[in-house]
Amino acid sequence: MRRGPLLALLVAGAVVASSAPSTPSAEASAARRKASSGERQAAKGSGKASSTRTRATARAKRVASERRKQRRKKKRELSRVPNRRTATNMPRGWRWPPSRSMRTAGERCTEALEQAKVPWERSAREGKIVTPLVVSADGASSRELTLGGIVYHSKYRKPPFTMDCHLALALATHGPALQELGVRKVVFGSIFRFTKVRAHGKTKNVLSRHALGLAMDVVSFEDEAGVVHDVLRDYPAGDELLRSVEDALNGSGGFRTVLTPRNDPTSHHDHFHIEADISYYEDERNLAALPRAAAGEADEEHEENAEHEVGAGQATDKSAPAETGLEHGSSR
Ligand SMILES: [Zn+2]
Numbered sequence: 001m002r003r004g005p006l007l008a009l010l011v012a013g014a015v016v017a018s019s020a021p022s023t024p025s026a027e028a029s030a031a032r033r034k035a036s037s038g039e040r041q042a043a044k045g046s047g048k049a050s051s052t053r054t055r056a057t058a059r060a061k062r063v064a065s066e067r068r069k070q071r072r073k074k075k076r077e078l079s080r081v082p083n084r085r086t087a088t089n090m091p092r093g094w095r096w097p098p099s100r101s102m103r104t105a106g107e108r109c110t111e112a113l114e115q116a117k118v119p120w121e122r123s124a125r126e127g128k129i130v131t132p133l134v135v136s137a138d139g140a141s142s143r144e145l146t147l148g149g150i151v152y153h154s155k156y157r158k159p160p161f162t163m164d165c166h167l168a169l170a171l172a173t174h175g176p177a178l179q180e181l182g183v184r185k186v187v188f189g190s191i192f193r194f195t196k197v198r199a200h201g202k203t204k205n206v207l208s209r210h211a212l213g214l215a216m217d218v219v220s221f222e223d224e225a226g227v228v229h230d231v232l233r234d235y236p237a238g239d240e241l242l243r244s245v246e247d248a249l250n251g252s253g254g255f256r257t258v259l260t261p262r263n264d265p266t267s268h269h270d271h272f273h274i275e276a277d278i279s280y281y282e283d284e285r286n287l288a289a290l291p292r293a294a295a296g297e298a299d300e301e302h303e304e305n306a307e308h309e310v311g312a313g314q315a316t317d318k319s320a321p322a323e324t325g326l327e328h329g330s331s332r
Pocket residue numbers: 210215216217272273274330331332
């Protein structure tokens with residue numbers, strides 16, 4: 001029994017010793033625990049208001065970043081200048097730099113042009129034109145050129161009107177069919193432009209075939225009586241000549257489907273997009289049989305600087321409206 005009070009003292013001492021902080025680090029961790037429990041209490045206290053604020057800030061940041069992204073995307077989309085991401089929607093078998101077979105196809109084309117008695121001259125490389133040339137019968141300073149018996153008159157731009165041989169050949173070949181319909185003169189907005197495709201009101205990140213010199217945007221056709229058939233003004237009213245020209249070109253086999261106010265009322269309400277249809281695919285297949293070194297020799301050429309190409313493509317007349325509906329809205 002005498003041991004009782006002593007034992008009680010010892011037990012009490014042990015309890016005190018264990019509950020009291022014994023080292024500085026234990027003190028600090030106890031303080032941290034207290035502080036964090038205090039924060040939890042405070043959080044419980046202010047509760048919803050604080051977490052709502054946090055969520056609102058996060059949402060605002062997300063919205064701002066999304067808006068920045070949208071603005072950048074819009075800027076990219078609005079720009080018609082091709083960039084590294086611009087895809088190519090090119091003729092079958094087409095590649096860049098041009099393969100040997102593509103250049104051979106170009107040579108065959110110029111021979112055919114000679115046979116068709118079209119006067120032409122080679123011109124400097126522009127954009128991604130495989131066989132660049134100008135049709136030169138009407139003089140270097142003329143705004144007009146003649147192909148297949150039809151006079152082509154430039155509405156906005158000064159010469160030279162550089163195009164790919166295949167466009168010149170298609171227009172020379174199918175000109176007589178247009179003549180039969182009564183067409184004598186064609187007023188065009190542009191041929192070569194280093195731009196992206198624009199169709200159905202949107203700029204696509206795809207290289208336009210104007211950049212290949214294969215397409216021509218036409219604003220009006222003049223008939224043998226001198227009557228002007230304007231795409232913007234007369235096509236919606238069902239102008240017979242315009243409709244028959246569209247059908248003739250589509251049925252000729254020499255052109256891709258003409259873009260008109262009928263199939264693209266947004267971006268082609270004021271002009272026809274007329275484009276030579278060409279495939280390099282057969283040549284590619286024939287080329288596969290040739291020794292590899294010969295087939296690959298064209299690859300040694302370096303791709304031209306896109307910036308330079310854009311500069312070269314902007315050979316617009318000073319009097320031309322920089323961004324007319326025609327220039328801006330024209331496409332493919
Ligand atoms: Zn076009």
